Amino acid sequence: MPAYDEEPIFGTHDHKDANHHHTWTKPSTIEARVRALESLLVEKNITTHDAIDTLVAVFENDLGPMHGAKVVAKSWVDPAYRARLEADGTGAIAELGYRGLQTEHVKALFNSPTDHHIWVCTLCSCYPWTLLGIPPVWFKSPAYRAKVVSQPREVLKDFGLVLGPAVEVHVWDTSAEQRYLVVPERPPGTDGMSEDELAKLVTRDAMIGTGKALSPGEAGL
Amino acid sequence: MSRLGASQKPVIPEMEETLAYPRRNGEPVFDAPWQSRAFGMVVSLHTEGKYPWNDFKKLLIDSIAGGSCPDAPEDTPDYYYHWVAAFSRLLVEKGILTEVELVDRQHEFLSGRRQQVY
Numbered sequence A: 001m002p003a004y005d006e007e008p009i010f011g012t013h014d015h016k017d018a019n020h021h022h023t024w025t026k027p028s029t030i031e032a033r034v035r036a037l038e039s040l041l042v043e044k045n046i047t048t049h050d051a052i053d054t055l056v057a058v059f060e061n062d063l064g065p066m067h068g069a070k071v072v073a074k075s076w077v078d079p080a081y082r083a084r085l086e087a088d089g090t091g092a093i094a095e096l097g098y099r100g101l102q103t104e105h106v107k108a109l110f111n112s113p114t115d116h117h118i119w120v121c122t123l124c125s126c127y128p129w130t131l132l133g134i135p136p137v138w139f140k141s142p143a144y145r146a147k148v149v150s151q152p153r154e155v156l157k158d159f160g161l162v163l164g165p166a167v168e169v170h171v172w173d174t175s176a177e178q179r180y181l182v183v184p185e186r187p188p189g190t191d192g193m194s195e196d197e198l199a200k201l202v203t204r205d206a207m208i209g210t211g212k213a214l215s216p217g218e219a220g221l
Numbered sequence B: 001m002s003r004l005g006a007s008q009k010p011v012i013p014e015m016e017e018t019l020a021y022p023r024r025n026g027e028p029v030f031d032a033p034w035q036s037r038a039f040g041m042v043v044s045l046h047t048e049g050k051y052p053w054n055d056f057k058k059l060l061i062d063s064i065a066g067g068s069c070p071d072a073p074e075d076t077p078d079y080y081y082h083w084v085a086a087f088s089r090l091l092v093e094k095g096i097l098t099e100v101e102l103v104d105r106q107h108e109f110l111s112g113r114r115q116q117v118y
Helices: A029-043 A049-062 A066-077 A079-087 A089-095 A142-150 A152-158 A195-199 A204-208 B033-047 B053-065 B079-093 B099-111
Strands: A106-110 A115-120 A168-173 A179-183
Touching: A029 A049, A029 B033, A029 B079, A029 B099, A049 B033, A066 A079, A066 A089, A066 A179, A066 A195, A066 A204, A079 A089, A079 A106, A089 A106, A106 A115, A106 A168, A115 A142, A115 A152, A115 A179, A142 A152, A142 A168, A152 A168, A179 A204, B033 B053, B033 B079, B053 B079, B079 B099
Parallel strands: A106 A179, A115 A168
Antiparallel strands: none
């Protein structure tokens, strides 16, 4: 997701119309340098504005954890979908068009007031890329991989998540054949929100189990 | 025309440890539009075969090792400032641009003599 929503300083719209004036604001040194680079490279036919746009879009949209978030959001609003996700994770995820790569065998783990799930790859760094994008650095760290098995509550504390003694913590070890997706609990105060809005509450960490879904306030909604 | 066909999805090179792309919650973060343009240019030229990724990576490592970038405000992460520095150097080294035309063009944008990139 882009970190800016307002009109880009130079966006994808066309400026070929000579009568189309914007008020000029002096660019910073770095902005001027980047504009110099882009205008020269395009003039020399080394690249195109479109090619740059495409790469930025691919990077921003295809590698983030939003595919997994959409699965979770749908399971929150659609009880029939939730039931299918519980029975056959891979099949229910494929319904949304996410197939291939490493999502072949996905089991959805549902958090509740009494159970908290968290997964790890103790042997290497198996990770459902198609659903969650690039694995975070800590996921591959020996510290996380070793400690989450023996002291899951301590690890969760490191992530700022303190669970009451009544909550049972389940640790799952992922492998090349078996992947997991934690479905966090739906946060309170989210009645009436659309699936797209709900998906914004579902963080990567929540789907690994090292965090909870965000409140609407935390997500800036 | 873009040479990236619809069937052929561009591959974004992986960057690890000190070179890792800034991310928030797993998603890439650009704090300003110039950062995403710089990112797009470096990867675009690479995917179009203008240089091996390691050539860029090496200059990026050099730039980061050389300390903070003079243009970067003190309290901002300077990751993409280093990208721009390394990319500028790479283009000059590969003979794609000259230092002079780059600096001249930058001054045109700074002075307002040139305003449109598109």
